[in-house]
Amino acid sequence: MRVIAGSARRLNLKTVPGRDIRPTTDRIKETLFNMIQNDVPGCLFLDLFSGSGAIGIEALSRGAGQAFFVDNSNTAVACIRENLRFTKLEDSGIVMECSAVTAISRLESKNICFDIIFMDPPYDMDLEAEVLCRLHDSSLVEEDTLLIVEASLGTSFGYLEDYGFEVLKTREYKTNKHVFITKKR
Numbered sequence: 001m002r003v004i005a006g007s008a009r010r011l012n013l014k015t016v017p018g019r020d021i022r023p024t025t026d027r028i029k030e031t032l033f034n035m036i037q038n039d040v041p042g043c044l045f046l047d048l049f050s051g052s053g054a055i056g057i058e059a060l061s062r063g064a065g066q067a068f069f070v071d072n073s074n075t076a077v078a079c080i081r082e083n084l085r086f087t088k089l090e091d092s093g094i095v096m097e098c099s100a101v102t103a104i105s106r107l108e109s110k111n112i113c114f115d116i117i118f119m120d121p122p123y124d125m126d127l128e129a130e131v132l133c134r135l136h137d138s139s140l141v142e143e144d145t146l147l148i149v150e151a152s153l154g155t156s157f158g159y160l161e162d163y164g165f166e167v168l169k170t171r172e173y174k175t176n177k178h179v180f181i182t183k184k185r
Helices: 028-035 053-060 074-086 100-108 126-136
Strands: 043-047 066-071 091-097 114-119 146-152 164-174 176-183
Touching: 028 053, 028 146, 028 164, 028 176, 043 053, 043 100, 053 066, 053 074, 053 114, 053 146, 066 074, 066 100, 074 091, 100 126, 114 126, 126 146
Parallel strands: 043 066, 043 114, 066 091, 114 146
Antiparallel strands: 146 176, 164 176
16 A cells, blocks of 8 residues: 555555454545545645555645544554655644544644544444545534545435435545545525
8 A cells, every 4th residue: 555646656555463453455445536636735634534644645745734643553553654754744643542422522632623534433333324424514524525436336315314424426446435425505
């Protein structure tokens, strides 16, 4: 796994050992960032269920102003910190060792709003629904905030309207998909 583009281009990233975390492949990561490339420079980026931190690090490498990394695994957090140091992006990254829902509560007290929120929770556990429910009335999300969920192909997002969200687009791959979500206008 490597950084695709930007200031840390071609640098290899460490991954979290074991099978609990499945890194986003370079091909899928490249497709994702091609789709959001105009939104990344200068943005405030939130990477929930960060794993190795590869998505947030890619955002920083491509010019995001700051990225917050959230994972509740101390092994993942250590990996994120090591990858930030290796890519020399640690000054722009803030790492939080806690659940996504706890991070949302803590971040709300900082009076910030994110431009892009990416989440890649463990598949088929409905964690994305729990987080989106929590975000629907959160101060972290404004009308222009782009939420991106990486999920299994079978994951349904039929509840989004109830939370005041709508799907902008969906990009499907062989085994998973990216769902692009925004507040309903």
